[in-house]
Amino acid sequence: MKKLFLTTLLAISVSTFAQTAFDKVMTEKITKMEQAQTPEELTALSNDFARIGDKEKTQWLPYYYAAHSSIEKGRKLMRTGKLTELDAIAAEAQTNLDKASALSKDNAENMILQKMIHSMKMMVDPQARFMSEGMLAADALSKAAKLDPENPRISLLQAEDTYFTPEQFGGSKTKGLELFQKSLDQFKVYKPKTTLDPTWGKGEAEYFLASKP
Structure with missing residues (x-):
């Protein structure tokens, strides 16, 4: 034993x-x-x-x-x-x-x-x-x-697509910034499953929001 x-x-x-x-x-x-x-x-x-x-x-x-x-x-x-x-x-x-x-x-x-x-x-x-x-x-x-509907990286990529797509094709810088804000809000509460799980993206959302007119 x-x-x-x-x-x-x-x-x-x-x-x-x-x-x-x-x-x-x-x-x-x-x-x-x-x-x-x-x-x-x-x-x-x-x-x-x-x-x-x-x-x-x-x-x-x-x-x-x-x-x-x-x-x-x-x-x-x-x-x-x-x-x-x-x-x-x-x-x-x-x-x-x-x-x-x-x-x-x-x-x-x-x-x-x-x-x-x-x-x-x-x-x-x-x-x-x-x-x-x-x-x-x-x-x-x-x-x-x-x-994973609350994942902030999903909102981040949606924000990129919306922000950089010309308006005639359905894009909108205003809507893009709203999505960057949504992503940033999600980053504040989203918890990775482990210490090694992805955490990237918050800095990009902050950058675009800081750069808005």
């Missing part, structure tokens, strides 16, 4: 140590991702997260952050007009997001990234791709909203 107790205690200790080590390295990488300034930094981080995922095998968050790092790289390139690179970056993100989704089904955070991937692909040629990638993006965000 004593031997069984010691074996169980040892197993618990090893498991706890492994989880603590995982949490530590993930927290460090997430912090670096939040501070990354260049596409090269984000590429390296995406690769790091993917390697963690391959090692852990059962954790969805490393693959989620691998995909998110690629998406953020694409968004940086988008702002500088380098649209021809976006399809390849979207494919990188999709590979890792598929792995995250296989490990955590019906997950709103994964659907939010799926929306961002489709939006990125649409931006390569908006006129030609709106009816394909644009519709897929809207569908992914709708699924996320059904899974």
Whole structure:
């Protein structure tokens, strides 16, 4: 009985140590991702997260952050007009997001990234791709909203789409700012499920609200 107790205690200790080590390295990488300034930094981080995922095998968050790092790289390139690179970056993100989704089904955070991937692909040629990638993006965000309606990142992406879409196509800067405010209000009360779950987006909502006329 004593031997069984010691074996169980040892197993618990090893498991706890492994989880603590995982949490530590993930927290460090997430912090670096939040501070990354260049596409090269984000590429390296995406690769790091993917390697963690391959090692852990059962954790969805490393693959989620691998995909998110690629998406953020694409968004940086988008702002500088380098649209021809976006399809390849979207494919990188999709590979890792598929792995995250296989490990955590019906997950709103994964659907939010799926929306961002489709939006990125649409931006390569908006006129030609709106009816394909644009519709897929809207569908992914709708699924996320059904899974987690109070998630502030859903309102944030809705705010982006509304704010940047020309009025003749249904956009509105006023309505966009209202949605940014909704997102910010949600951020104040929304609780991530774990310390490693996504928390990004609040700074963007604050930025747009601070910049309004």
